[in-house]
Amino acid sequence: xxxxxxxxxxxxxxxxxxxxxxxxxxxxxxxxxxxxxxxxxxxxxxxxxxxxxxxxxxxxxxxxxxxxxxxxxxxxxxxxxxxxxxxxxxxxxxxxxxxxxxxxxxxxxxxxxxxxxxxxxxxxxxxxxxxxxxxxxxxxxxxxxxxxxxxxxxxxxxxxxxxxxxxxxxxxxxxxxxxxxxxxxxxxxxxxxxxxxxxxxxxxxxxxxxxxxxxxxxxxxxxxxxxxxxxxxxxxxxxxxxxxxxxxxx
Amino acid sequence: xxxxxxxxxxxxxxxxxxxxxxxxxxxxxxxxxxxxxxxxxxxxxxxxxxxxxxxxxxxxxxxxxxxxxxxxxxxxxxxxxxxxxxxxxxxxxxxxxxxxxxxxxxxxxxxxxxxxxxxxxxxxxxxxxxxxxxxxxxxxxxxxxxxxxxxxxxxxxxxxxxxxxxxxxxxxxxxxxxxxxxxxxxxxxxxxxxxxxxxxxxxxxxxxxxxxxxxxxxxxxxxxxxxxxxxxxxxxxxxxxxxxxxxxxxxxxxxxxxxxxxxxxxxxxxxxxxxxxxxxxxxxxxxxxxxxxxxxxxxxxxxxxxxxxxxxxxxxxxxxxxxxx
Numbered sequence: 001x002x003x004x005x006x007x008x009x010x011x012x013x014x015x016x017x018x019x020x021x022x023x024x025x026x027x028x029x030x031x032x033x034x035x036x037x038x039x040x041x042x043x044x045x046x047x048x049x050x051x052x053x054x055x056x057x058x059x060x061x062x063x064x065x066x067x068x069x070x071x072x073x074x075x076x077x078x079x080x081x082x083x084x085x086x087x088x089x090x091x092x093x094x095x096x097x098x099x100x101x102x103x104x105x106x107x108x109x110x111x112x113x114x115x116x117x118x119x120x121x122x123x124x125x126x127x128x129x130x131x132x133x134x135x136x137x138x139x140x141x142x143x144x145x146x147x148x149x150x151x152x153x154x155x156x157x158x159x160x161x162x163x164x165x166x167x168x169x170x171x172x173x174x175x176x177x178x179x180x181x182x183x184x185x186x187x188x189x190x191x192x193x194x195x196x197x198x199x200x201x202x203x204x205x206x207x208x209x210x211x212x213x214x215x216x217x218x219x220x221x222x223x224x225x226x227x228x229x230x231x232x233x234x235x236x237x238x239x240x241x242x243x244x245x246x247x248x249x250x
Numbered sequence: 251x252x253x254x255x256x257x258x259x260x261x262x263x264x265x266x267x268x269x270x271x272x273x274x275x276x277x278x279x280x281x282x283x284x285x286x287x288x289x290x291x292x293x294x295x296x297x298x299x300x301x302x303x304x305x306x307x308x309x310x311x312x313x314x315x316x317x318x319x320x321x322x323x324x325x326x327x328x329x330x331x332x333x334x335x336x337x338x339x340x341x342x343x344x345x346x347x348x349x350x351x352x353x354x355x356x357x358x359x360x361x362x363x364x365x366x367x368x369x370x371x372x373x374x375x376x377x378x379x380x381x382x383x384x385x386x387x388x389x390x391x392x393x394x395x396x397x398x399x400x401x402x403x404x405x406x407x408x409x410x411x412x413x414x415x416x417x418x419x420x421x422x423x424x425x426x427x428x429x430x431x432x433x434x435x436x437x438x439x440x441x442x443x444x445x446x447x448x449x450x451x452x453x454x455x456x457x458x459x460x461x462x463x464x465x466x467x468x469x470x471x472x473x474x475x476x477x478x479x480x481x482x483x484x485x486x487x488x489x490x491x492x493x494x495x496x497x498x499x500x501x502x503x504x505x506x507x508x509x510x511x512x513x514x515x516x517x518x519x520x521x522x523x524x525x526x527x528x529x530x531x532x533x534x535x536x537x538x539x540x541x542x543x544x545x546x547x548x549x550x551x552x553x554x555x556x557x558x559x560x561x562x563x564x565x566x567x568x569x570x571x572x573x574x575x
Contacts, residue, residue, distance in 0.1 A: 013504050013524055017390040026387065037505055093395055094365040095356070121504055123386050123393075126347075127356035127366050134360035139433040140324070142353045145498070159499050160349035161448035163441040165322070169434045179505050180498040211365040211399030215381065218392050220530070223549050228542065232556035233564040239536065239552055240568055247534045247551065249454075249513045250572065 001056035003046040003113045005080065006102055006132070007039040009064050009071035010122040017219075024214045025090075026122075033067065035074045038117025040184040041177045046115055047079045048182065049149065056112075057081050061105060063098050063205050065089055076195035077187030083198065086205035093123065094210035099131035101205040106136060111172055118143045118176040133174035140174040141167050145181055252341025253285035255401070256308060257331050257358075258300070259350050260291055261439075263320075265299035268346040268451065270306050270413035275373060275406045276344040277307030277416050282375035283341045287418070288312065290334055292327045292427070294320035304420020306413050313424040318431025321439070322350050324357065325432020332361035340401045342380055347405040348450075355405045364399040369508075371410045371531065380404065388504045388527030408451055409510040410531070442499070449485040449500055454478050455511045457485035457502055457529070461518015461539060461558055465495035470562045471517060477569040485509065485529075487519045503528035518558050521546030538562065 011017075012032040020027040035043075043060065050056040060075040060083045062068045072083035086101050106114060114136075116129035126142075133140030145164070146157035152171050157164045159178065187195070229235045229242065243250045256276035258269035269291075276287045286309035291297055294317055303311045314330050316323075335343045335358065343358065345351040347369040359366035371392075372383035380402035386393050397404070442448075449455050456471045468484065475482035486496035488503050502509055504527040514532035519525060521537070521544055529535065530549055537550035538558050547553045554561055 011387065013388050013527065015387075017387045019391065026391070093393065095368075096360060096363075096365045099360065121388065124369055124384070124508075125366075126352045126368055127359070130353065130356040131360040131366075134328075134357050140357070141434055143349070157440075158349070160439060161451055162446065163439040164499075165349075165439050166437040167434060168437060178498075179501075211397065212367060213396045213398050214393055215396050216394040217386075218394070220385065220389055220392055223530070223535075224551070226535070226547065226550045226553060228547065228553040228555055230554060232554075233561045235554045235556075236561065236564045236568050239554060239565070240572065242552055243513070243534065243536070244572075247513075249534045250569075 001049050001053040001112050002110055003049060003056065003115065004059045004061055004106055004111045005039070005042045005046045005075065005115045006061045006128070007043065007071060007075055008036045008062060008120045009033050009068045010036045010120050013121055019217050019219070024217050033071070035071050036117050036120045038119060038121070038177065038179070041179060041181050042115035042117050043075045043078050043080060044182045044184040045147065045177055046113070049113065059084065061086065061102060063088060063101050064091055069200060069202070072200055073195050074187065076198045077191040078185055079191060081198065083200040085200065085202045087202055088205040088207055092207060092210035092212070093214050094212040095125045095127040096131050097207040097210045099128050099135055101207050102128070102132050103135035104206045106132070113172065114138070114174045116174070116176040118178050129174055129176035136174070138172055138174050139169045141169055142176040143178045144175050145178040147175070147181060252283050253338060254280040254283065254287050255335050255338060255340045255343045256287055256289045256303070257343065257345045257354070258289055258291040258303060259346060259348065260293050260297045263293065263295055263298055265291065265297050265302060268348050268408050270302060271406055271408065271411040272344050272346050273303050273306035273308050274413045275411045279342050279344065279373060279375060279380065285341060286310065288338065290314065290331060292316070292319045292330055301420065304418050305415055307416035307418050308420050309418050311420050311422045313422070314427045315424060316427040316431065319427070321436040323431030323436065324353055324434045326427070326430065327354055328357035328361060329429065330427050331358045335362055335401055342402040342404065345405040347407050351405050355403060359403040362401065362403065364401060364403055365397065366403045366405065367395055367397055368405045369407045370404050371407050373404060385531070388523065389530050407508070407510060447480070447483045449483040449502060449509055450507045452481065452483035453511050454482035454513045455485045455502070455509055456482055456515045456517065457487065457519060458490065458517045459487035459519030460489045462490065468496065474562055474566045474569065477566045477573060479573045487525050516546050516550070517562060519546055520544045521549065
């Protein structure tokens with residue numbers, strides 16, 4: 001199995017968000033960056049599929065700044081074979097621009113599977129995977145939480161409102177994966193050492209002209225200061241009164 | 251002047267409620283752009299409730315039928331929506347950021363060669379361009395984004411755009427789509443327990459965390475949810491989902507669902523950043539926790555400090571009394 005995994009370097013969810021002086025982006029000073037958690041499931045799935053097949057290659061691709069090499073090395077430490085960085089000083093808000101750069105690199109490369117996390121936890125875009133599939137003309141299933149592959153075909157389950165959708169598709173295919181698909185491994189020390197020697201190509205990202213322009217990044221509106229209604233069950237009548245008469249939600 | 255295409259959803263031949271929000275969002279854009287709202291729904295047969303589209307402001311409602319369009323057919327639906335969007339010279343195309351919309355909208359945008367402004371919480375038109383707001387960094391920042399491509403393709407976060415009645419003629423037409431459903435085939439939906447509603451769509455969410463102490467105690471929250479008479483769903487924090495107490499589909503938070511219900515009741519949840527990311531846009535938040543210093547009380551509109559095992563049953567019986575009155 002030849003598998004590509006497209007990953008992203010993102011700010012850790014625990015990070016305190018400070019807006020940069022330009023008023024349109026994150027101030028990266030002091031921010032910890034990690035491999036997007038959903039992409040960890042994608043890397044893990046690729047490694048397991050290759051291990052099961054007993055042969056193949058897992059290639060990790062990312063679009064981003066030079067620092068993204070570190071993120072690619074994390075995936076290489078988990079066990080991926082080689083990495084490709086499509087370098088761009090900053091990533092546009094437009095997911096299609098990123099999909100174009102990835103598709104240009106993935107085109108005609110003979111992958112059986114191209115995996116993505118279902119979304120990045122920084123921009124919540126949920127779109128680069130299916131857009132890349134569309135540009136490559138490949139079938140795509142998003143938010144895969146369960147996966148069976150056999151004889152050039154796949155069956156996936158994806159969560160929808162009120163249940164699990166069962167989906168069949170042919171390979172090669174693009175899949176975006178959800179939590180629950182597997183339990184990602186931690187890179188072992190041996191893997192971390194080995195990762196330093198694995199090939200990592202760096203080339204410029206062909207992003208094109210983005211069609212979204214960020215006007216401003218602002219903090220979310222403060223929630224109005226709440227109040228403690230009371231202690232214990234004795235507070236319930238007052239709580240319900242407030243929900244009906246003040247908040248008007250009941 | 252340009253029209254707006256509203257892409258609606260049906261399941262099992264019934265229009266989904268989230269589509270009312272889509273028509274309302276599309277109507278807002280169409281009013282600002284000086285055009286009409288044209289609604290589109292893909293289906294195998296008649297769609298019950300599709301007339302609601304005109305009630306919320308659709309000037310035209312097109313039902314596109316194909317034998318393969320009963321369940322969601324990603325490639326077939328995308329082909330139809332992209333052809334419509336191209337053919338109609340639309341200024342904007344509006345989807346729901348539902349499970350289906352999150353899958354479909356990027357495909358359609360890519361076919362049209364334009365970006366997708368996804369999961370938005372606000373929209374407007376400024377100098378003829380669509381401007382949207384979307385939460386990023388787990389809701390810790392809002393991005394204001396101008397769409398410089400045409401059509402502007404957007405998807406609306408569920409439960410944010412409250413449906414507004416704006417009766418229009420809603421001229422109905424049905425057309426047959428040629429071709430098949432595509433290579434990706436949805437065989438069906440394994441439904442969750444009957445009568446439950448999804449946390450992402452419920453107007454009321456009752457969520458539990460580690461404070462519940464053991465999985466069996468979620469019964470208390472299920473009873474509370476039931477007391478709201480079919481309007482509430484039970485959610486969970488990441489901690490209890492990771493412990494295997496609740497399915498991942500119930501998880502509210504950064505690596506779970508983002509919910510915007512009218513009322514969110516957090517029970518025994520301390521309020522980690524990762525959880526707040528999923529529920530901070532709820533209209534009203536109630537927290538019940540024994541630790542008065544828990545971070546959840548910082549975002550809660552109303553807090554009750556104390557033992558949830560004492561408080562929740564009383565709340566349930568009081569709610570039951572209210573809803574049955």
